[in-house]
Amino acid sequence: MTSATQILLIGAGELGTAFLPHLSALPHTHTTVGVRTPEKYSHLSSCTVSVVPLDISGPSEALSQSFSNYDIVISATGFGQSSGTLLKLAKEILNAGLLRRNTNQSRLWFFPWQWGVDYDITGDGQGLMPLFGEQAAVRNLLRAEATQNNIKWTVVSTGIFMSFLFEQFWGVVVREGGGITVRALRNWDHGITVTDVSDIGKILAQIVAGGFDAENTVVYAAGDTVTYKELADIVERAAGQPVEREEWTIPYLEAELAKDPDDQIKKYRLVFARDGVCWDKSGTVNYKHSIPVIDVDTYARKLF
Ligand SMILES: NC(=O)c1ccc[n+]([C@@H]2O[C@H](COP(=O)([O-])OP(=O)(O)OC[C@H]3O[C@@H](n4cnc5c(N)ncnc54)[C@H](OP(=O)(O)O)[C@@H]3O)[C@@H](O)[C@H]2O)c1
Structure with missing residues (x-):
């Protein structure tokens, strides 16, 4: 043995x-x-x-x-x-x-x-x-x-953790009083890739088990890739109420950072308003190998 x-x-x-x-x-x-x-x-x-x-x-x-x-x-x-x-x-x-x-x-x-x-x-x-x-x-x-x-x-x-997208401090999906605000980083057509941590574990285990070739390379996973418009629509449906929509453009995020140059979250938001933070689900290993993962809609329905 x-x-x-x-x-x-x-x-x-x-x-x-x-x-x-x-x-x-x-x-x-x-x-x-x-x-x-x-x-x-x-x-x-x-x-x-x-x-x-x-x-x-x-x-x-x-x-x-x-x-x-x-x-x-x-x-x-x-x-x-x-x-x-x-x-x-x-x-x-x-x-x-x-x-x-x-x-x-x-x-x-x-x-x-x-x-x-x-x-x-x-x-x-x-x-x-x-x-x-x-x-x-x-x-x-x-x-x-x-x-x-x-x-x-x-x-x-993997993109950001699914949980992170809904963190109050991240400022993208914000619950205040009885209301909900969804903010777009850059614009409503900009995208974000997110994966639930348990699904990352599931995908990792399949790679370790030799389920597909992942040697000396970058593989992409995605629980979901959504635009901020899609995110706002999803939250609206999950919460069963209209959401406030606010666009945080790159110039706005730059001006916000200029007020607090050491603020890590403000830096992070600006970087997430740029490129390299989302990819097409059809190119991911979980899509190609039919690994079931939680999408943003399912995750949001559990939250609201
Ligand atoms: N892709 C993303 O979405 C992303 C990116 C960045 C950050 N985040 C956020 O950051 C957090 C990340 O979670 P995580 O699981 O990566 O980190 P974590 O929850 O902070 O846990 C870190 C783990 O590493 C251990 N550790 C820390 N320093 C160590 C060292 N010097 N040597 C050995 N072990 C060490 C800690 O245990 P000990 O303290 O006992 O050593 C702990 O078990 C989440 O809250 C997430 O939302 C997410």
Whole structure:
């Protein structure tokens, strides 16, 4: 009997927790969850899941050594990492691949934290989002060095999490008093791709299971891609009441940011008003492989 495929899942927040049931259901696998405070996550342990202490801000040599013990490393550590952490992790993974080669082990499969927009297009958001720029740099590093370092990689572009679209602080779907306002970023025809975190886990598990070719490439997923007009119509139907419609054009978003140049959410909104944040559903892996996912209409009906 061959030994179980060893998966390291780094992080068990909103995303990692949603991944876990899908990963742990895969046959002949064992998932190790690496977090800084394992005692917070003891409830996740089972016969196919262990929780271990791991801090990706630690020294690189030890981390590479540790990563080399796994066949697959999936990053779900969230956005709150300090500058340089994502590139550091990618470099450690590259070294882990070499360590595995030295001991005649197969390639390490890496899923970097890219569960978001198309960072090849957004770049660093014209200087507004250095983190997005770093994510584009991770892609370029993997493209250039993965093969020679005994690494294979998959980037899964998911758009924003479905939950995020409806967050009050995001300011796109806002409930105040008894009323609801829906705001378009850029204009009503501009689009946004969103995927529910559990569906991201479902798609990830199918990729890990070898359901389709995703080697050394960016694959696109989408629970849905909607224009802001479609979003407003969906919310109106789900809530059973008319919504206020407000357009936040790029000049408006720029002027708002100029008032508070350090406001992260204002920067984020401006970047989301530009390109690289939506793609056609027909080109996604979930569409092509008939993986059922929640669309915005279904999600909104549960919310309102
Ligand atoms: N695509 C998107 O829509 C998008 C993009 C950006 C942000 N967001 C928002 O940001 C949040 C993202 O959720 P998430 O699951 O990615 O993150 P999260 O809920 O903040 O969870 C992060 C996880 O990583 C672990 N972690 C953090 N630093 C670590 C380190 N140095 N070493 C090892 N583990 C570490 C944390 O555990 P410990 O603290 O125990 O280590 C935690 O389990 C959501 O609220 C989402 O709405 C979404």
